[in-house]
Amino acid sequence: MTLVDQITKLWSDFLAFLSKLIIPDWPGLIALLPVFVLIGIVGPLLTIALLAWLGYGITKPRTKVTYDDDTRVAPRDHLGRPIVPAGEPYCPLDGLIYRSGTQRCDVDKTPLLLRCPKCDVVRQAGIDTCPQCGLTLKLQNRAMIVASDGPPPGGAAVA
Incomplete structure (x- = not known):
């Protein structure tokens, strides 16, 4: 294998890696949507509710x-x-x-x-x-x- 073939292979591997980052696997991301909703919406709401409950427990009369x-x-x-x-x-x-x-x-x-x-x-x-x-x-x-x-x-x- 010549140097040009190695550089070409390295370049094509790099482009394949970038294509996975730039063009995502949409069916895989849609399958992960419940996890994203849980982490992004339900998690912060539960955290706020827990902090409010603890805050009331500390400051209640x-x-x-x-x-x-x-x-x-x-x-x-x-x-x-x-x-x-x-x-x-x-x-x-x-x-x-x-x-x-x-x-x-x-x-x-x-x-x-x-x-x-x-x-x-x-x-x-x-x-x-x-x-x-x-x-x-x-x-x-x-x-x-x-x-x-x-x-x-x-x-x-x-x-």
Whole structure:
């Protein structure tokens, strides 16, 4: 083989290679179209959706944790009587509301009272079960109360 034949063969191989790049195999590319759609359209959409979901998960509003005070003063009605919440021990003489699980007043050592949340019967805080309706309250100390700083999500329909 002469030098001219080798150069001619090299040139024809180069042109054959370029023809594969310039003139593509259309049936092969059409067969790869679902892969191109998946990579070019569905992939970025899924990535954006995942990033939005993660962004919301990081920046969503969280509930605030507040610590319950040991003793607080009960609010008073227009007649000056203490307004006590149901299910929390209170002292009717001093108008103080205590933590759940407390049974005696810190001021005068009298037994605390508890209003049943179900039937509103008042009993001593040391009695676990309501004699009227049978509701059992577990008197345990709860030092931490999780309270949100706003209305529940979903608006008035959820509340």
